[in-house]
Amino acid sequence: MKRDRVYRPILRSRRGELTALAHLSDDEAGRVSPIVEADPDDGLGPLIRELRPRSETIAVDFGHVPEPGGDPEPLARLLAGLGIAMIPVLRPYESGLRLSAHGRAARMHLRRAVLRLRPHADAGNPAEADAVAERVLRATALDPDRVDLLIDLAETACVPHPTEVEERARRVLRWARASPWRSVSVAAGAMPPDLDGLPTDRPVTVGRHDARAWARLGEPGLGYADYGVTSPVRRLGVQHHRQLPTLRYTTDRDWWIYRWARRGGRSDDRCHDLCRTLVTSPQWPSAGARYSWGDAEIARRARTARGAGSSASWIAWSTSHHIAHVLRTLPRG
Secondary structure, three states: OOOOOOEEEEEEOOHHHHHHHHOOOHHHHHHEOOEEEOOOOOOHHHHHHHHOOOOOEEEEEOOOOOOOOOOHHHHHHHHHHOOOEEEEEEOOOOOHHHHHHHHHHHHOOOOOEEEEEOOOOOOOOHHHHHHHHHHHHHHHOOOHHHEEEEEEOHHHHHOOOHHHHHHHHHHHHHHHOOOOOOEEEEEEOOOOOOOOOOOOOOOEEEEOHHHHHHHHHOOOOOEEEEOOOOOOOOOOOOOOOOOOOEEEEEOOOEEEEEEOOOOOOOHHHHHHHHHHHHHOOOOOOOOHHHOOHHHHHHHHHHHOOOOOOOHHHHHHHHHHHHHHHHHHHOOOO
């Protein structure tokens, strides 16, 4: 099984996640190929132009943009102007017209694409998977050796019966070995969609069951992908309440969730107390503020109560630390 040895975080097209990408180090930029999920009204192009992510490639998934719409070619040209190669993400349920447009966008730069296959929804058996792959490759006019296969288990890897899910993933991997895909990766996500029910003013853990499922598969050459520090389950509706300062801090087996309500009503004071608690905790890395850009921002807020940031800032710092942590745990060779 071939692997191109990059980490593929699946990220929302929001300011927080894109800010984290804008602060990747030179080494991180060469090892991270993010998959950004476009939304119908998120203004992804202007946001990318403003923040200028440092990734060498960005895969863009238009699967949540209703058709007709979501033309990948203008965005591909915009990214090219910033020195970033866009890789279209192919979804089995997309129309032939959109898949054809993805194929044209792929040929503008690297002649590459990502096929995002959800075995629990897109193909229940090898015959269905064969039909999906044949349709997508024919519509895009791409060969499989130009396509990175992403097996997306979403939240299913985190159900109470992981053995069943892992066996399903192994069946898909056995099917994948029959084609010369450019690479094969497995993605899953375990972060709850809503953290509002968690306790405040003390860190609590959420298990990184997605990372554990990938490790248990133990396939040589299998690439790693995840949903960063967010949930694969999209919340419906709009939040109208003011969010508490919240950090989602990644360690080997868990996320440590810090939600802070104490220290009065000022957000600056609450964020200062949260960050001060984190940097004196056992979870704080020995490299401290040098661990990532996000850790440097957390350390700065621990020193002063000025500048608490916003929910986008907290996601940016959390995502930056998460990317740095994942890259430190993945093999390079």
